[in-house]
Amino acid sequence: AQKVTQAQTEISVVEKEDVTLDCVYETRDTTYYLFWYKQPPSGELVFLIRRNSFDEQNEISGRYSWNFQKSTSSFNFTITASQVVDSAVYFCALSEARSGNTGKLIFGQGTTLQVKP
Amino acid sequence: NAGVTQTPKFRILKIGQSMTLQCTQDMNHNYMYWYRQDPGMGLKLIYYSVGAGITDKGEVPNGYNVSRSTTEDFPLRLELAAPSQTSVYFCASSYSPLRDTPYGYTFGSGTRLTVV
Numbered sequence: 001a002q003k004v005t006q007a008q009t010e011i012s013v014v015e016k017e018d019v020t021l022d023c024v025y026e027t028r029d030t031t032y033y034l035f036w037y038k039q040p041p042s043g044e045l046v047f048l049i050r051r052n053s054f055d056e057q058n059e060i061s062g063r064y065s066w067n068f069q070k071s072t073s074s075f076n077f078t079i080t081a082s083q084v085v086d087s088a089v090y091f092c093a094l095s096e097a098r099s100g101n102t103g104k105l106i107f108g109q110g111t112t113l114q115v116k117p
Numbered sequence: 118n119a120g121v122t123q124t125p126k127f128r129i130l131k132i133g134q135s136m137t138l139q140c141t142q143d144m145n146h147n148y149m150y151w152y153r154q155d156p157g158m159g160l161k162l163i164y165y166s167v168g169a170g171i172t173d174k175g176e177v178p179n180g181y182n183v184s185r186s187t188t189e190d191f192p193l194r195l196e197l198a199a200p201s202q203t204s205v206y207f208c209a210s211s212y213s214p215l216r217d218t219p220y221g222y223t224f225g226s227g228t229r230l231t232v233v
Contacts, residue, residue, distance in 0.1 A: 009157065035222075045207065045224040091159060102167055103148045103211050104175065105222060107159040 002027050004094050006108035013082050014116050021077040021111045023092030031097045034068065034075045035105070039089040051075065052097070082115045089113075119143050123208050123225035130198040130232045138193040138228050140208035146223070148211045149191040153177065153204040154227075160207060166191055198232045205229050
């Protein structure tokens with residue numbers, strides 16, 4: 001069965017600190033996609049990254065970086081030099097891509113990040 | 118290109134009332150989904166559709182109904198609203214993960230529903 005666990009419910013940091021949001025997933029499929037979404041206080045879901053199961057390269061986008069490790073079924077997200085605007089709820093999500101797949105996204109519970117000035 | 122449009126953005130219902138949440142996409146996506154978001158619970162799938170005329174239940178379908186008469190529209194119907202249906206509802210659409218790239222989801226801006 002699919003499952004995504006974000007064990008950190010809330011994280012509070014001071015601006016300019018680095019912070020890592022953890023994501024652990026479970027799936028029996030060999031082909032799947034992992035996602036991170038940001039939900040700012042305004043409420044919309046903002047797409048951050050998609051990673052397929054065959055691409056274990058880490059990715060960096062500005063202050064954001066992602067560490068995908070299939071060996072530990074983890075897809076962690078790090079914000080370097082955090083800013084107040086990073087304050088949001090962050091969701092990790094999983095979608096299987098096997099034949100007949102319905103494309104359903106399974107979300108983690110979310111991690112609320114508060115960045116204090 | 119509007120993406121996924123949800124209406125209304127906010128609604129207050131009385132217990133026992135019914136309503137339809139509208140969702141329209143203009144990207145010709147075959148796959149559409151309804152999720153609800155409760156505090157601290159992430160998003161849970163209510164219903165989904167893999168094409169016009171095809172719908173199926175997700176994780177939390179009780180109290181809801183859907184229809185998919187066209188590729189563009191995927192309305193969510195609440196019958197006999199209950200306080201437990203107070204939530205934020207998101208509609209989303211996507212390509213087929215096997216046939217189309219880039220594969221991803223487009224979400225609507227959400228509907229905040231309160232049942233009192």
